[in-house]
């Protein structure tokens with residue numbers, strides 16, 4: 001068993017791995033965000049924290065914040081988790097319901113360390129990720145409070161996976177309309193270090209809420225593939241959805257035939 005996996009998950013992974021995958025997928029489909037509480041081993045979380053301390057000056061070396069990506073993270077515990085057999089397999093098993101497959105070349109870890117004035121660039125920068133699946137592994141989070149604690153806000157599953165350029169632009173433009181953002185249901189979550197979170201990055205509008213400049217917030221995002229990365233590679237994908245909630249398939253099948 002990989003050293004980053006907390007003891008309390010060993011038995012489930014050994015005896016009911018399929019059930020674990022199903023649970024995550026159902027939670028993402030139904031709520032937009034799945035969570036495995038205390039998934040990261042406490043010793044490993046301490047290792048991640050030490051790595052954040054080491055990497056913070058690297059991220060701010062130019063005087064402006066630079067998210068750490070790709071080779072910036074080579075030989076760090078963030079790489080170890082992202083490219084572990086377990087995590088790659090888990091991502092593929094979750095995405096299998098959509099007829100999606102990702103390989104190591106489609107996987108990109110990003111470490112976002114937010115602190116001080118220069119860390120404010122990420123705040124309220126609402127967006128869709130390019131990815132099919134995003135796993136968030138928070139390392140350092142401000143204590144939950146009424147404001148300025150950098151909550152993660154998500155408008156879950158507001159669009160399907162699609163390789164259509166015009167639909168992509170349409171959704172981006174719609175999402176910029178503040179009134180629509182108020183009408184469409186969203187959730188704000190205080191990420192908890194040690195937990196592992198999952199959402200469909202391409203399908204869910206999201207971002208970080210206000211953050212106090214004297215708080216530190218470090219979150220590692222593991223990004224898995226995406227419709228336009230597949231298209232660039234010449235892969236036209238027909239996104240099946242065994243994962244579609246029953247209420248939608250029922251609605252579709254009761255449409256009047258014409």
Ligand SMILES: O=C(O)CCC(=O)C(=O)O
Nearest residue numbers: 112129152207208219221
């Ligand atoms: O850490 C967060 O609140 C989300 C960051 C994010 O969505 C991203 O970097 O793409």
Ligand SMILES: [Fe+2]
Nearest residue numbers: 127128129206
């Ligand atoms: Fe994102």
